[in-house]
Amino acid sequence: MQTVLPVIVAAAYVVVLTFVALRARAARQFSEFSLARRALPLALVFGSLAATYVGPGFSIGFVGRGFKSGFLFLGIGLAYSVQNILVGLFIAPRLRALKDCHTLGDAIGQKYDRKCQIVAGIISVSVCTFFAAVMAHAGGVVINDIFGLPNWSSVIVVVGITALYTTFGGLRASVITDAFQFTTFALLLPLTLLFVLVFRFDGGAATFSEQASVATSNGFGSTSFIEIVGLVAAFLLGETLIPPYANRALASRTTRISRNGFMLAGLFSIVWFIVMIALGVAARSIVPAGTDEDHVLLKLVGSIMPASGYALLLVVLVSVVMSSLDSLLNAGAVAFAEDIVKPFAELPDEKALNVGRCATIVIAVIAMAVAPAVPSVIDGLLICYTIWASAILPALIIGLLVKRPRPLAGILSMGVGTFVAMSAIVFLFIFPSIIKAPAIIIPALGAALLAYILGHWLDKIISGV
């Protein structure tokens, strides 16, 4: 019974997901594959954005953090919400207003020059591939935990199904399935919290507040100030406009929908963090105190719904992983076709579509191969955040905000940002006791900003304008 029920629920989930993906149908043109014909309505932009950012870190990770540190992580998570709202207000509408723009590389190419587009494309594809490997690793862990399948075959199942519908349907299939997956976890996890609070939590509001207060004090006691600053910086900048988000900004029907989609996603993240942390706090009265952070949600659901708990959790967690993974595969493939291949070769629409599809498969295969080497979900995400924030953000945001950005500034900032971020990551692995993971984003971002200013100044001197 323990194994049969999860298998039945998983099979039913795959059948419904396949039905939804088929209704989205295969993309026939590159514009459909990359931008869903720029026709996405507000609810789908919002649902897809939220489904993409709610990965294992923002679900399993936040429940575990709520269990250990109470509402400390709500304060840190708010930096992420603020970032989404600021992007909605100032960046997404400007991005959407650019013409003939399929990717962030395109936007950087239009603002700087073609060389900058190619460098941005290489960074985008690499970051998407590593992000996808982190998601594949998380998916493998989930399937392995529930079915006991070997890790490699768990990774193949999750990545294989996701790659299949993303390869054929492109962005539209990704967005439609994201909406379905968002619906699944946005209903099931909050309803689980309400069920726990109403039926399984002894002591009511007073006990809940007491548990929250004790956990939050513990959190502040065990986290240093520099770690909190590093985490706030990582949450504020690490996922800012990563390729899948940028694709949704570009694919919105209007600039207004693009702006409102990001703002609503930012507001929803506040609500989501409260729900996840509250689940962690509520678990303190139900789950044993020494439980590993990554297993708190699993143990909580397993203990309150013994027979169907694992099955329910399987659906939620697989949704969480797949909705992030499909967006990353599509965004990486589109960046490869648009920013790396197109600058060197004339690509008619049909060829571009085929290149995009092949790139989806190749990125999926690389993600599967790299997944076993990912140290942990949180460490993997922090590595991606550090590289992305320092390599791309200064060039992208300054480029979109100023009138005449200089190509030398863009290329120097991207090059130095990538180099310092990679060096900091290597340093982190060699000397883990000297530097904490969240803090490495700060020197890398600082170096990228300095390089931008230097490049701007040099370009001014060289060109004499």
Add this chain to the structure above:
Amino acid sequence: MEVVTFAIVVIAALFAVCSGVWVATALVRAISRHQTTQNSSQSENDKNNQEQI
């Protein structure tokens, strides 16, 4: 204060559920409208084919 914290958590959970329902409605509308568009373009194609014949 205790009741306020508890109430905020419950309201957040209900808000998340409402968001899920909103996106689900949009999803159903999107895939059924898409099907309608596909059907109508199919019948248009059939009509054109018949005219050509």
